[in-house]
Amino acid sequence: MKKVRFTALVMLLACSMALAACGSSNGGTKNGGQASNAPESKIEELTVAFPMVSSAQQDIQLVEDAVNKITEQKIQARVKFMPISAGEWQQQTNLLFTSNEKLDLMFVNGSLYSGMVAKGQLIPIDELISKYGGGITKALGDYLQVARLKDGIYAVPTIRDLATSYGITFRKDLADKYSIDVSKLNTMEDIEHAFKTIKDGEGGDFTPLIPSGVGATYLENYLTYDRLGDGIGILPDYDNGLKIVNLYETDTYKEQLKRIRDWYLKGYIMKDSATNKLSTFELLRGGKGFAYFAALKPGFEEQESQASGVQVVTKELLSPIATTSTVTGAMWGIPVNTKLEGKAMEFLNLMYEDKDIINLFDWGIEGKHYVKVPGEDNVIDYPEGVTAQTTGYNMPLGWLFGNQFLSYVMKGKDADIWNKMDAFNKNAAHSKALGFSFDAAPVKTEYAAVTNVITQYKLALETGSVDPDKVLPDFINKLKSAGIDKIIQEKQKQLDAWVQAGGSK
Amino acid sequence: MDKENRAWQWASHTIMIALSLLCVLPFILLFMASITDEKAIVSEGYSFFPTQFSFQAYKYLWMQADQILRAYGITVIVTVIGTACSLFITSLLAYPLSRKDMPGGQAIAFIVFFTMLFNGGLVPTYMVYTQLLDVKNTLFALIVPWLLMNGFNVLLMRTFFKTTIPVAVLESASIDGAGEFKTYFRIVMPLSLPILATVGMFQGLAYWNDWNNGLVFVTKPHLFSLQNMLNRIMSDIQFLSANSNGSVSESLSQMPSETFRMAIAVIGVVPILAAYPFFQKYFVKGMTIGAVKG
Amino acid sequence: MSALTQSRKRMKIWRYWPLYLMMLPGLAYMVLNNYLPMFGLSIAFKDIDYRKGIWASDWIGFRNFEFLFKTEDAFIITRNTLLYNGAFIVLGLGIAVVIAILLNEIRNKFAARLYQSLIILPFLISIILVSYLVYAMLSIDTGFVNKTLLPMLGIDSISWYSEPKYWPYILTFIHLWKGAGYSCIVFLAAIIGIDPEYYEAARLDGASKWMQIRTITLPMITPVITMLALLGVGRIFYSDFGLFYQVPMNSGALYETTNVIDTYVFRGLLQLGDVGMSSAAGFYQSIVGFILVLGANAIVRKFNKENALF
Secondary structure (H helix, E strand, C coil): CHHHHHHHHHHHHHHHHHHHHHHHHCCCCCCCHHHHHCCCCCCEEEEEEEEECCCCCCCHHHHHHHHHHHHHHHHCEEEEEEEEEHHHHHHHHHHHHHCCCCCCEEEEEHHHHHHHHHCCCECCCHHHHHHHCHHHHHHHHHHHHHHEECCEECEEECECCCCEEEEEEEEHHHHHHCCCCHHHCCCHHHHHHHHHHHHHHHCCCCCCECCCCCCCCCCCCCCCEECCCCCCCEEECCCHHHCCECHHHCHHHHHHHHHHHHHHHHCCECCCCCCCCCCHHHHHHCCCCCEEEEEECCCHHHHHHHHHCCCEEEEEEEEEEECHHHHHCEEEECECCCCCHHHHHHHHHHHHHCHHHHHHHHHCCECCCEEECCCCCCEEECCCCCCCCCCCCCCCCHHHCCEHHHCCEECCCCCCHHHHHHHHHHHCEECCCCCCCCCCHHHHHHHHHHHHHHHHHHHHHHCCCCCHHHHHHHHHHHHHHHCHHHHHHHHHHHHHHHHHCCCCC | CHHHHHHHHHHHHHHHHHHHHHHHHHHHHHHHHHCECHHHHHHHCCCCCCCCECCHHHHHHHHCHHHHHHHHHHHHHHHHHHHHHHHHHHHHHHHHHHCCCCCCHHHHHHHHHHHHHCCCCHHHHHHHHHHHCCCCCCHHHHHCCCCCCCHHHHHHHHHHHHHHCCHHHHHHHHHCCCCHHHHHHHHHHHHCHHHHHHHHHHHHHHHHHCCHHHHHHCCCHHHCCHHHHHHHHHHHHHHHHHCCCCCCHHHHHCCCCHHHHHHHHHHHHHHHHHHHHHHHHHHHHHHHHHHHHC | CHHHHHHHHHHHHHHCHHHHHHHHHHHHHHHHHHHHHHHHHHHHHEECCCCCCCCCCEECCCHHHHHHHCCCHHHHHHHHHHHHHHHHHHHHHHHHHHHHHHHHHCCCHHHHHHHHHHHCHHHHCCHHHHHHHHHHHHCCCCCHHHHHHHHHHCCCCCCHHHCHHHHHHHHHHHHHHHHHHHHHHHHHHHHHCCCHHHHHHHHHCCCCHHHHHHHHHHHHHHHHHHHHHHHHHHCCCCCCHHHHHCCCCCCHHHHHHHCCHHHHHHHHHCCCCCHHHHHHHHHHHHHHHHHHHHHHHHHHHHHCHHHCCC
16 A cells, blocks of 8 residues: 555656646747737847758758848848758657747648648738738739638748649650650550560560659559549549549549559569669669659659659650649648747748748858859859769758749759749649648548558559459448548538638639 | 587587577678669669679768768767766666665556556657757757666666675675665675676667657757668658659659668668677676676 | 654664665656656647647547547457567567577687677667568569579469568567567576576586576576566557568558557558547557556466566
């Protein structure tokens, strides 16, 4: 008995200490809206979080200082970078929120957007945009409205490729070798024919079709429907009268699976597809494969050729389309932790109109990390003796920092790329549900279960590794018992409400 | 008798050699992969006898030597300081718990044990360390949270003290007028070298291999430990490959390739392999002293 | 009378003050590192709304726990978790004890040391690298097993990553391979700590090696074995995430035999990122482990009070 009492005592002690700690740290939870309107002369410090890849960023402090020089003068604020490793982004940002750390502006990943808003992690910014965001509205145009949720806009999409077209990428040397005219490949039958030619010619173990990435399936870069974010309940042909259906029960899906399976059995598909750990570029460099499906954009062919070191050509199969996901894929929002939302918006606005800031983020400091190519306005190169591998600042995430259209272009790439991209965005067709975002919060329990079932079956089915005749019915049954219908119902409900409220306008 | 002994020796050696091979071969494979040509890996897979060699990955590493040496430095500092502190407070807690005569020992043992079953999880622990103690982006963050002491080691030491230190020795020390601290330092510690070496090794490995603390509490590149660097590169690659769309493929192309990852793994393991024999010397010595005196 | 015993008791505690003082740093650390964060367990019962902050968010009872039980996978993940961990405890301890005894028998000091360093090697590499090595062995197209080993034996190649039936053995093997060298050190330390006089006496009595092991070594290290077993039982609902997620390459076809509670939770919440639900899962794992370990400890106590943990 004594033992128990002693334990209880210690627990109690710990308890009171914890409560005291929580009490003291909880004081500043509410977003005190007025703080940002402090006297103009005072320099505020903004903490800005964004993902980074590759840890070779030893000069990031220099870039931060250079950005500060501009911001101190223009908006009377300093900026403190908080780069977070991309792979750990979600976990890290969750920690920042739960512990209510200082954070004033952050990158928002589109697939987490509605969830973040539902959890109250972002604040609505309509008013702030109209007050401080002139550059944003000007640069984004109508696409800004895509980010609108029920109660307002909570994040601003970055300017990059806002639509996507789906197609297939081929190795040029092989296409030439077998004189395949890529531009004439329009249907899956044409493509299959090309695969057969290659397979017969190269023979043996050679498999023409390789995955477009680790864990990628062969169907997800050939979408004839709007996935509505997560693919749980989709909109066929980007329209379907706004009636959501279960993708996995559609005939189209079944047929696609059958074709992929057929290709797999015929040896057109890399056997290891479902477990492959090598990037597409590594596969190409290693002489594996002939083609892969891809989401295209202007400059894609060039980009892929340079990245892999293997000359490739692309063929568009489905014309450009903008969906909520393609627009909201990368955004910036103001977290609930902030007390400086006004300043944060002013800084965000600079990221859409200030060429110097954007290029500091994208390329670093002129003369140290890049030099302008003489005679060219917009084209840059690495300084003598510096390469992408040795530079002190290498941030290959131009699409992430605000308005990419103001970014310089590295030598060797199309100098006119941003104009082309702009036209691409403007000319893309719009999904009927463009602007609709699904909030899974009301069906969390089912969502977790369904997500599990999908990861269990999807990759194996969509890489042809298993027989759809046997496995697909299982898959559908399991989805049902996990509650997919309830999710679709909820999604339809939210979509209807969205239409009622004015829809895409 | 002799014959029996020889049979035992034979059997032991045979089994141990087989086990050792099983454990070593994958490392050889790892090393071979790091010096295999990138293309050969893709086309032929991993092999003990690659057809094409390339030291490209190590050259690439050499170009970033200053960064890597820095990370090494952090790892070494953290491992040394952390292990020393950890041994100190762990043994100080374990010894009194091994004393059957001390009141409340059972309850405290339960308190220690309880920590192994329940933990608040990442989020609350993070809050304690960032809000109560501001450890973010400091060396403390790499040493203190989670790693400094764990209940397992405390109980392990307690069991050792309990079974190997004769009560009679402690009693006679007490009669001679030695205080508890003196007894602890002069008598208990020298008798406990095997367990100190064992726990010290566990702790040292835990610190050397830890990447979680760096991941959670450190965002400044100058505080990255070696494992942190390796892990970040790996997780970034996974992230980018899994999110492959038009935009990220450019980023992906600049990530190190497979062979490079293997090379980083190799340079992460090599120092332990180099240091381990020295470490083990003390470890074995400690054990022998413990055995002779015990 | 009672005042007297009380004061005597106080005297007794007072006499031990240096011991309590010794424990102070360790206990303080545990309060900070382990007990304070336990209040976070309350998150499991809350619907977190960051506008209100964690502590002011609404209580929602057991709603966060529902996803763990609501599906037909609930049975599979629970079964897998229990069976794997059960096997890991029994085999892991057994093999580590055998290795420790063999190592202790080896008279050639240099060889003993060499073996010891070699078998701990697998412990030194991260599970991600282990998964790469396993893949190098088992890959369908380029794996060492399919390309070299099976053809030598005249067996057709096997697509390992889509055949669930092999994985219980593969995962158990990898777990033992990675951990045995490490845990055998604990036993080795315990064995070396045994007073040599016992063996001397046994030898004089003409006891064989086998007898000595059975009657001296094993009983002497039983407390350590019991302790490790009990600790294993306490963590029986947790699993090494890397082993079950990275090593099978997250291959869907293998879920039947590789899905455990931790991987299920991870996959289910990847998109939702719900702190409440993940805390709920952790809470559930802890509670079950706690109850089991209390039970197991009670049983141990019944047989031998000395060996019990508390």
